[in-house]
Amino acid sequence: MALFSKNILLVLAFFFSLFAAVYGQNTTAHNVLETDTIEKPSIGAAATHDLKYTIKGVVHGFSRPLYWKGKDFAKLGVLIAGTVATATLDQETNSFFERNGDDFPKVVRNVGWYFGSPQNYFIINGGLYGFGLFTKNEKIRKTSVLIISSSITNGFLQSFLKTAVGRGRPGFRDSNTSFDLFSEESGYHSFPSGHTALSVTMAHAIAKQFDNTWTKIGIYSLGAIPPISRLIDDAHWLSDIAFSAALSVIIVDSVDKFLFKSKAYDYGEKHSKKITWNLSLRGNSLGVRGVF
Numbered sequence: 001m002a003l004f005s006k007n008i009l010l011v012l013a014f015f016f017s018l019f020a021a022v023y024g025q026n027t028t029a030h031n032v033l034e035t036d037t038i039e040k041p042s043i044g045a046a047a048t049h050d051l052k053y054t055i056k057g058v059v060h061g062f063s064r065p066l067y068w069k070g071k072d073f074a075k076l077g078v079l080i081a082g083t084v085a086t087a088t089l090d091q092e093t094n095s096f097f098e099r100n101g102d103d104f105p106k107v108v109r110n111v112g113w114y115f116g117s118p119q120n121y122f123i124i125n126g127g128l129y130g131f132g133l134f135t136k137n138e139k140i141r142k143t144s145v146l147i148i149s150s151s152i153t154n155g156f157l158q159s160f161l162k163t164a165v166g167r168g169r170p171g172f173r174d175s176n177t178s179f180d181l182f183s184e185e186s187g188y189h190s191f192p193s194g195h196t197a198l199s200v201t202m203a204h205a206i207a208k209q210f211d212n213t214w215t216k217i218g219i220y221s222l223g224a225i226p227p228i229s230r231l232i233d234d235a236h237w238l239s240d241i242a243f244s245a246a247l248s249v250i251i252v253d254s255v256d257k258f259l260f261k262s263k264a265y266d267y268g269e270k271h272s273k274k275i276t277w278n279l280s281l282r283g284n285s286l287g288v289r290g291v292f
Contacts, residue, residue, distance in 0.1 A: 040136045047133060050145050053264045057149025060258045061251055062156075079246055087239040090176040094237065101232040112229025116195025121151070125202065139209065142265040147205045150252045154197045157251075158244065167191035171234035193236045196244035199226035204252045 041049065068076075114120050125147050132140030168178035172187030180188045203223020207216045227245065230236045259265065 043133060043136075046136065046141065049264070050129075050133070050141055053259060053262070054145050054149050054152075056262070057145065057255045057258060058152050061149065061153030061255055064254055075250075079243070079250075082246070083239050083243045086242045087176060087237070090170075090237040090239055093231065094170045094176075094234070097231045098234065101234075104229075104232050108225055109229045109232060112195070112199075112226040113233070116199050116226035116230070118155070118194070118198065121198045121202070122148075125151075138265055142259065143205060143209055145264075146208075146252065146256055146259060147202050150201050150205060150248070150255045151198060153255070154201055154248055154251050155194070158192050158194055158197050158247070161192055162189040162194070165191045167237075167240070169235055170237055176237050176239070190236055191240045192244040192247065193227065193230055193240045194244075195230050196227040196236070196241050197248050199223045200245045200248040201252055204249055205256070208252070208256060 040046075064072075115124070125144055128140060129144035129148070131137070132144060163182055163184070166180040166183040166188040167190040168175070168180070168188050169186075169190040170176070172190075178188075183189075200223055203219050207219040207223075210216055210219075227241045231238065231241065
């Protein structure tokens, strides 16, 4: 029980570090706009509005392939090719973390594991949304809607791929080319990484709300803890992590663009100043490039 409580406190500490960043940024900007706000919606009306756009965001995420054009299929090709290329580094990376894993701070590993667990993840986002709802803070509400919509879309897709691909985990099979398609055994659910999907989704969604580069770097650094901890724990290959991170960025950007175009939220955001992320393939690595 003591260990459980300690780890929950670690998760909450991780949450409040992100939460403080969102609220701190919002306090100044939101107060400036306060005089221009006619009337804030009631809590019930705001919750109904958010639920509506959460559902719309999920539908948008799942339906995008129906509207893909040439450049979209090209990005998919880069994602797949980049994942295959990154797989050439799997064995070497796995050996590195096996040799040095004991030196990695245990407290950080615990945060990585518990934050990336679905039940804790959604409790954290529920707390974030609840604060935004009851304080009538539209920026935090919109951020939570973006997180939950992207997480549901990402979660279903990655859960399906885990079973369909059936890739052996490094701690379960020595080779990164061991597959058992549609296996129900957890040892064959390495690709992609669910912990990475959740942590990168939240980190990217929150980081998009800021213009300050150092703030973004700090948030992305926190979001990188669960993926790194999964490599240290021998639970995933590097290519599992790379694919999940890239896919999470793509999904968050797609849902965020939908929410912006639908004008579902209006708190003075300058969408054009946010980072635009693009996939790139160089040599044997998959890259994600941000353009300011």
